[in-house]
Amino acid sequence: MNQKEDVSADLAQSIWQFFASLRLTLIVLLSLAVTSVIGTLIPQNESPAAYFRTYGEFLYRLFDVLDLFDMYHSWWFQVLLLLLTVNVLVCSVDRLSVIWRVIFVKQPNFSVDRFRQRKNRREMFVEKAPERIRKSIVRAAGSGFARTKVEENDQGFVMFAERWRWSRLGVYIVHLSVILLLVGGLIGSIFGFEGYVNIPEGETVDEIRLRNSAGTVALPFSIRCDDFSISFYASGQPKEYRSRLTLLQDGKEVLEQDILVNHPLRYGGINIFQSSYGEMGRPAPQIRKEPIRTAVLTFTSRQSGMVYEQRLDVGEGVDIPEGGGTFLLEAYEPSAVFRGQPIGEALKGRLTPPDGEPAEVLLPLRFANFDKMRKGSFIIAVADVEPKAEAAAPPEKRFYTGLQITNDPGVWVVYTGFVLIILGCFVTFFMAHQQVCVEVTAVEGGSQVAVAGTANRNRLSMDTRIERLAEHLEKSLGGDKP
Amino acid sequence: MTSSALLSVVTFVYGLAAFLYLTSWIFQKETPGSLATWVAATAMAGNGAGILLRWVESYRQGIGHAPLANLYESLTFFAFMISAIYLVIERRYRSRVIGAFVLPLAFLAMAYASLSPNISDRIQPLIPALKSNWLIAHVLTCFVGYGAFAVAFGVSLMYLLRKGRAVGSLTAWDFVKPVAVFASVTLLGRILQLHSWGGAALIGLGVCFVGYASAYLYRRLDPALKQRLLDRLPDAKMLDQLSYQLIMFGFLFLSAGIITGAVWANSAWGRYWGWDPKETWSLITWFVYAALLHARMMRGWHGRRIAYLSIIGFMAVLFTYFGVNLLPGLHSYGAMGQ
Ligand code: HEM
Numbered sequence: 001m002n003q004k005e006d007v008s009a010d011l012a013q014s015i016w017q018f019f020a021s022l023r024l025t026l027i028v029l030l031s032l033a034v035t036s037v038i039g040t041l042i043p044q045n046e047s048p049a050a051y052f053r054t055y056g057e058f059l060y061r062l063f064d065v066l067d068l069f070d071m072y073h074s075w076w077f078q079v080l081l082l083l084l085t086v087n088v089l090v091c092s093v094d095r096l097s098v099i100w101r102v103i104f105v106k107q108p109n110f111s112v113d114r115f116r117q118r119k120n121r122r123e124m125f126v127e128k129a130p131e132r133i134r135k136s137i138v139r140a141a142g143s144g145f146a147r148t149k150v151e152e153n154d155q156g157f158v159m160f161a162e163r164w165r166w167s168r169l170g171v172y173i174v175h176l177s178v179i180l181l182l183v184g185g186l187i188g189s190i191f192g193f194e195g196y197v198n199i200p201e202g203e204t205v206d207e208i209r210l211r212n213s214a215g216t217v218a219l220p221f222s223i224r225c226d227d228f229s230i231s232f233y234a235s236g237q238p239k240e241y242r243s244r245l246t247l248l249q250d251g252k253e254v255l256e257q258d259i260l261v262n263h264p265l266r267y268g269g270i271n272i273f274q275s276s277y278g279e280m281g282r283p284a285p286q287i288r289k290e291p292i293r294t295a296v297l298t299f300t301s302r303q304s305g306m307v308y309e310q311r312l313d314v315g316e317g318v319d320i321p322e323g324g325g326t327f328l329l330e331a332y333e334p335s336a337v338f339r340g341q342p343i344g345e346a347l348k349g350r351l352t353p354p355d356g357e358p359a360e361v362l363l364p365l366r367f368a369n370f371d372k373m374r375k376g377s378f379i380i381a382v383a384d385v386e387p388k389a390e391a392a393a394p395p396e397k398r399f400y401t402g403l404q405i406t407n408d409p410g411v412w413v414v415y416t417g418f419v420l421i422i423l424g425c426f427v428t429f430f431m432a433h434q435q436v437c438v439e440v441t442a443v444e445g446g447s448q449v450a451v452a453g454t455a456n457r458n459r460l461s462m463d464t465r466i467e468r469l470a471e472h473l474e475k476s477l478g479g480d481k482p
Numbered sequence: 483m484t485s486s487a488l489l490s491v492v493t494f495v496y497g498l499a500a501f502l503y504l505t506s507w508i509f510q511k512e513t514p515g516s517l518a519t520w521v522a523a524t525a526m527a528g529n530g531a532g533i534l535l536r537w538v539e540s541y542r543q544g545i546g547h548a549p550l551a552n553l554y555e556s557l558t559f560f561a562f563m564i565s566a567i568y569l570v571i572e573r574r575y576r577s578r579v580i581g582a583f584v585l586p587l588a589f590l591a592m593a594y595a596s597l598s599p600n601i602s603d604r605i606q607p608l609i610p611a612l613k614s615n616w617l618i619a620h621v622l623t624c625f626v627g628y629g630a631f632a633v634a635f636g637v638s639l640m641y642l643l644r645k646g647r648a649v650g651s652l653t654a655w656d657f658v659k660p661v662a663v664f665a666s667v668t669l670l671g672r673i674l675q676l677h678s679w680g681g682a683a684l685i686g687l688g689v690c691f692v693g694y695a696s697a698y699l700y701r702r703l704d705p706a707l708k709q710r711l712l713d714r715l716p717d718a719k720m721l722d723q724l725s726y727q728l729i730m731f732g733f734l735f736l737s738a739g740i741i742t743g744a745v746w747a748n749s750a751w752g753r754y755w756g757w758d759p760k761e762t763w764s765l766i767t768w769f770v771y772a773a774l775l776h777a778r779m780m781r782g783w784h785g786r787r788i789a790y791l792s793i794i795g796f797m798a799v800l801f802t803y804f805g806v807n808l809l810p811g812l813h814s815y816g817a818m819g820q
Contacts, residue, residue: 025776033769033798040759040806072757185755194753233545233607241610261610262750273752274610406752414754418741425737429730460723 019090028084035080039071045212048341049367057373085182092175103168110149110160114454115437120463121452122470126477130156130440130447133477140472141438141451156440156447167431168456173424180417187410193217196275199225200400204248208405214342219405220268221249226256228277228399241274243401269407276402288345288389292332295347296384297363299324302377309383314347324378325353327361338362343370347382432457436469449473485536485549486596486603489558492532493596495525496561496589503581507714515578519569522585526565529592533558536605545607550621554603557595559621563629564588567728571633575724577716583636616746624739624764628799630732631771634725635796638789641721644712645786664690722785725792726778733771740764763802770795
């Protein structure tokens with residue numbers, strides 16, 4: 001029983017040590033640096049068809065399996081971030097529990113011994129008795145230091161001064177804020193949303209499309225675009241995009257405001273940004289009034305390179321030449337989805353090879369080479385369809401404004417992290433826990449004075465300080481005779 | 483005189499300063515050294531004046547904005563920061579040799595800005611996305627950080643030179659290294675789609691050849707001369723300490739730069755972080771330097787490895803700055819939205 005507890009305690013201990021190790025920090029930070037590069041070389045979150053065209057079949061599959069098309073949200077990247085969080089948390093708790101007692105002592109204990117071995121220790125002889133130089137020493141050595149203390153002993157006295165003990169906390173502030181950033185980001189991605197909407201001038205919307213999914217979100221108010229205007233510099237570069245928006249709640253106008261790039265509107269936790277614009281109806285959108293009834297398909301044999309054309313009605317099947325099996329044109333889908341990505345209009349078919357299971361085949365109208373990805377013995381493509389799409393009625397000229405609409409309840413956590421990280425880095429890098437000790441011992445004909453100092457970082461500047469102090473004391477005390 | 487003319491002159495003054503620092507190091511002369519300090523200070527003052535003048539000019543043209551809005555302007559500010567930080571260090575540490583490694587960087591930045599045909603020195607009006615006070619805060623903080631990292635890079639090079647390396651027996655590592663350099667340069671050239679495989683491989687070979695040829699020539703240098711050159715470098719411990727201080731300073735400002743950029747992005751586009759290549763590369767740089775700061779606390783990680791990390795960090799800075807524009811992206815600058 002006892003032994004079992006020992007073992008599990010050991011295990012817990014070694015797990016703790018693993019997560020508290022700086023080596024892990026180094027590995028995780030450098031892995032994050034190296035893997036982050038990938039996502040900058042491969043454009044993220046494009047359509048599968050675009051990737052397929054760029055990378056070809058093999059790389060497409062490989063990258064897809066590794067989640068490289070959305071790598072910053074992939075499970076393995078999230079695991080790295082989680083490792084960093086746990087690492088920084090465990091490490092900070094581990095060290096802080098030790099350092100806490102050092103930082104928050106009521107009466108710090110100074111020990112002369114610690115200062116006797118300092119390399120920066122400087123000694124001098126002064127022809128005055130200790131009590132006669134005490135005042136000037138306390139003044140000189142204590143200037144700028146928050147806490148000073150003088151201890152008498154039988155040969156003279158020892159003076160201590162220290163400052164910025166709390167600056168040892170700086171590192172932990174930095175680490176805490178790293179956690180705040182990650183937590184804030186998480187809150188935003190769970191409870192917030194990021195969407196967009198195009199509003200033609202004069203029209204009102206209360207629903208927006210989400211950016212990284214196919215869904216929509218209903219807003220707690222509606223937005224009317226009263227006016228959109230754009231102005232240009234003499235050089236032809238755009239100068240300003242301006243939308244006049246009115247927010248309506250239950251049919252009542254609650255706010256009217258112009259927004260510009262960099263001057264968003266914020267209302268009820270929802271932020272509205274000027275993000276793009278366009279002219280309505282140009283290019284004229286293609287509109288399909290009726291579903292597709294008939295399609296002309298091509299079957300390209302990989303083996304022989306031959307192309308066979310076949311006209312099929314929806315619901316009709318055909319035998320593929322060269323013994324390629326049978327193909328059934330099942331249905332027309334106005335908005336098909338492939339691996340979670342919307343791919344627009346598509347024809348859906350069912351391919352039954354001579355010796356295998358039937359498989360579903362998607363033929364999006366917008367991507368002609370889509371079926372290459374399937375790697376079948378025939379590549380199927382859509383050559384023509386009936387009825388054809390028609391151009392919409394000639395458009396009236398009207399602008400629409402493109403708005404980015406976000407809600408991020410985590411942003412204040414992140415901003416707190418931002419402020420703390422700067423404060424923490426400043427304290428950590430430019431302040432140090434500094435202590436100075438002056439030891440004065442009565443000797444024949446005067447006093448022996450020794451000056452030394454310690455600092456938990458940037459020792460060089462402490463050495464300079466001690467040197468200056470020693471020079472100053474030599475000059476000011478050595479001058480007049482007893 | 484227009485600001486661009488003034489800044490072109492400043493380029494040559496930087497060149498002169500760099501030349502004087504190098505001369506005083508190689509020929510161990512004091513006179514060019516103290517002259518170099520004055521020339522460098524003049525160049526920096528002219529550089530600063532050029533930036534201010536440009537600011538005034540932009541207001542005269544009715545499109546007034548701080549001159550921190552395009553590549554030309556940021557490069558001139560980069561050069562200014564490098565020389566300013568360097569001159570402070572020269573005063574504090576009383577060593578001019580560092581100038582031989584740092585002033586050439588300021589010169590290169592200015593020369594690239596003034597001479598490259600791809601960089602326009604015209605004052606352009608601000609496009610809507612750039613119209614924000616955060617722009618100034620962002621560019622200022624980033625380039626203070628970059629300046630510090632550039633100087634740290636020079637110092638780390640000196641450290642590696644100073645530490646030298648006993649040319650001992652060949653290890654496996656010596657064979658892996660050139661292959662790794664060749665492969666990574668080739669791959670990068672190819673990934674950036676600058677060249678075909680053949681062209682990229684040729685560049686990889688060229689980089690390896692130039693690198694190893696100069697290392698070889700340096701080794702063949704008369705040992706006495708080499709020793710004298712090295713003896714004039716500040717001692718290794720001081721270089722290590724100095725680069726650490728510069729990196730702490732740079733890290734603070736890089737953090738501030740990333741943060742101001744994030745706040746700006748949030749006010750312009752409604753998101754503080756979007757993993758776009760430029761943002762991501764600045765984060766990569768930040769990770770590298772954070773790793774460096776932590777590595778220093780591990781046993782056995784002082785000295786050479788830290789110097790290598792500092793060099794890698796500066797490469798990341800350069801890539802964030804220049805390389806990102808070459809990446810195969812579908813997003814162009816300022817054209818956000820759908
Ligand atoms: C991105 C994440 C991190 C940032 C930005 C960060 C930042 C810093 C900074 C600026 C310092 C001061 C460095 C110096 O003194 O030169 C520091 C120290 C330290 N960090 Fe981190 N850190 C991060 C992650 C971590 C992690 C994951 C660990 C986990 C082990 C860790 C452990 C430490 C330790 C032990 C110290 C030294 C504290 C001391 O002086 O006693 N850090 N960190």
